[in-house]
Amino acid sequence: MTIQNKKLLVSAIKDGTVIDRIESGNALKVIHFLNIIDSEKIITVGLNLPSKVMGKKDLVKIENLELTTKQINDLAILAPNATINIIKKYKVIKKFKAEIPDYIHNIVTCPNPKCITNNENIITKFDIINKKNPIKIKCNYCEKIFEQNDILNYKHT
Amino acid sequence: MPTEFKNRDIISITDLSKSDILHILKVAEDLKKKPRPDLLKGNIMASCFFENSTRTRLSFETAMLRLGGNVTGFSNADVTSIKKGETLYDTIKIIGQYVDVIALRHPLEGAAKLASEATDKPIINGGDGANQHPTQTLLDLFTIRECQKKLTDLKIALVGDLKYGRTVHSLAQALVHFGVRLYLIAPNVLQMPNHILDTLKLSGIKFSMHENMESIINKVDIIYMTRIQEERFTDKIEYERLKDSFILKTEHLKKVQNSMRIMHPLPRVNEISPDVDKTKHAYYFEQAKNGLFVRQAILGLLLGKLN
Numbered sequence: 453m454t455i456q457n458k459k460l461l462v463s464a465i466k467d468g469t470v471i472d473r474i475e476s477g478n479a480l481k482v483i484h485f486l487n488i489i490d491s492e493k494i495i496t497v498g499l500n501l502p503s504k505v506m507g508k509k510d511l512v513k514i515e516n517l518e519l520t521t522k523q524i525n526d527l528a529i530l531a532p533n534a535t536i537n538i539i540k541k542y543k544v545i546k547k548f549k550a551e552i553p554d555y556i557h558n559i560v561t562c563p564n565p566k567c568i569t570n571n572e573n574i575i576t577k578f579d580i581i582n583k584k585n586p587i588k589i590k591c592n593y594c595e596k597i598f599e600q601n602d603i604l605n606y607k608h609t
Numbered sequence: 610m611p612t613e614f615k616n617r618d619i620i621s622i623t624d625l626s627k628s629d630i631l632h633i634l635k636v637a638e639d640l641k642k643k644p645r646p647d648l649l650k651g652n653i654m655a656s657c658f659f660e661n662s663t664r665t666r667l668s669f670e671t672a673m674l675r676l677g678g679n680v681t682g683f684s685n686a687d688v689t690s691i692k693k694g695e696t697l698y699d700t701i702k703i704i705g706q707y708v709d710v711i712a713l714r715h716p717l718e719g720a721a722k723l724a725s726e727a728t729d730k731p732i733i734n735g736g737d738g739a740n741q742h743p744t745q746t747l748l749d750l751f752t753i754r755e756c757q758k759k760l761t762d763l764k765i766a767l768v769g770d771l772k773y774g775r776t777v778h779s780l781a782q783a784l785v786h787f788g789v790r791l792y793l794i795a796p797n798v799l800q801m802p803n804h805i806l807d808t809l810k811l812s813g814i815k816f817s818m819h820e821n822m823e824s825i826i827n828k829v830d831i832i833y834m835t836r837i838q839e840e841r842f843t844d845k846i847e848y849e850r851l852k853d854s855f856i857l858k859t860e861h862l863k864k865v866q867n868s869m870r871i872m873h874p875l876p877r878v879n880e881i882s883p884d885v886d887k888t889k890h891a892y893y894f895e896q897a898k899n900g901l902f903v904r905q906a907i908l909g910l911l912l913g914k915l916n
């Protein structure tokens with residue numbers, strides 16, 4: 453792919469957000485996680501795009517939506533390498549990386565089926581105990597430690 | 610300095626600092642020497658046992674009664690009515706309005722933590738599934754210190770199912786405060802999980818892993834035996850091959866140190882043969898008795914009647 457084309461891919465929306473460098477295979481999870489599918493926003497998804505750094509990557513473009521900082525940071529647990537581009541009038545006006553927070557509340561369900569949080573309707577709470585690869589989270593209830601790959605379900609934001 | 614204990618919850622051994630632990634042990638030691646039959650007069654403990662554990666329940670209840678307090682509660686047999694839809698959260702919120710302190714046992718992991726969010730009254734975790742059972746760990750530490758006169762510089766062997774055994778996980782987590790040398794003796798498939806090993810490494814605790822106890826038994830101060838359950842083995846031949854190497858018999862004890870003591874969280878099945886009971890090394894019944902003093906100490910501290 454030429455540099456020209458690549459640029460087009462990222463910035464070809466007028467206003468909105470481009471989430472770039474999503475781990476290949478996770479784009480649909482990101483859309484589900486952001487709970488935007490019924491929002492009537494125009495969403496463009498790129499799957500298995502070539503990437504120099506990652507080999508393959510996914511990409512999501514959402515028109516007329518600027519994500520909040522909280523949404524972006526919560527997203528970090530699902531797409532830790534993601535770059536977020538805020539687009540205004542076809543130009544990237546802000547570009548930054550999601551920052552992995554110290555803890556996440558109500559973002560993921562606990563992968564431990566014997567955890568009380570899977571049996572009563574309560575907000576899940578995890579501490580992020582390792583922010584580098586592999587990201588590790590610890591359930592505040594069952595005290596079990598999980599890696600990102602162990603996470604089976606993300607809740608809607 | 611230990612943190613203020615009044616109205617605290619005892620959910621996980623990892624919530625307790627070294628000075629917290631030492632303070633509880635000191636108070637328990639005092640109570641073992643000098644009973645306080647009127648200390649908790651007028652206080653009520655609820656023992657909420659959503660899962661049967663007769664020994665743990667009786668130990669909590671006796672501890673409360675020995676301090677002059679009263680006991681209410683339920684055990685698994687009565688739980689059927691609760692199971693008709695009421696959440697743990699609601700149940701504990703209501704019971705918290707009736708009593709001064711709650712001892713809780715529940716089959717699900719994290720139940721005690723959730724219970725502590727439902728009420729302002731102190732919750733004592735009497736076991737939440739495979740997760741934590743902090744009063745067991747405290748009574749183990751109390752017992753080690755009692756029979757060895759110290760907690761530091763000891764050689765301790767943990768034997769049996771180290772992978773699934775909640776008791777040995779919590780004990781290992783607590784022992785990081787005391788600079789012990791650990792010998793982890795288990796079949797390879799049932800060795801200590803990595804997250805516990807990481808904790809040991811991080812704390813600079815020396816440990817080694819072994820598949821049988823013969824080579825280790827003569828140099829340790831404590832052998833902590835646990836049960837290996839046949840169901841844990843997918844390979845039954847492997848189980849048959851290994852089961853006998855995890856049974857402690859008198860013949861193993863010929864060359865052990867004079868002061869070596871054997872512990873076990875009980876109930877045992879066959880992992881310590883009954884003739885070991887008569888040797889001076891057997892300490893597991895004393896260990897079970899010590900649960901009473903440790904639980905008394907916790908009740909007195911949480912209710913603000915002891916400092």
Ligand SMILES: [Zn+2]
Pocket residue numbers: 562563564567568569591592593594595596719
């Ligand atoms: Zn959990």
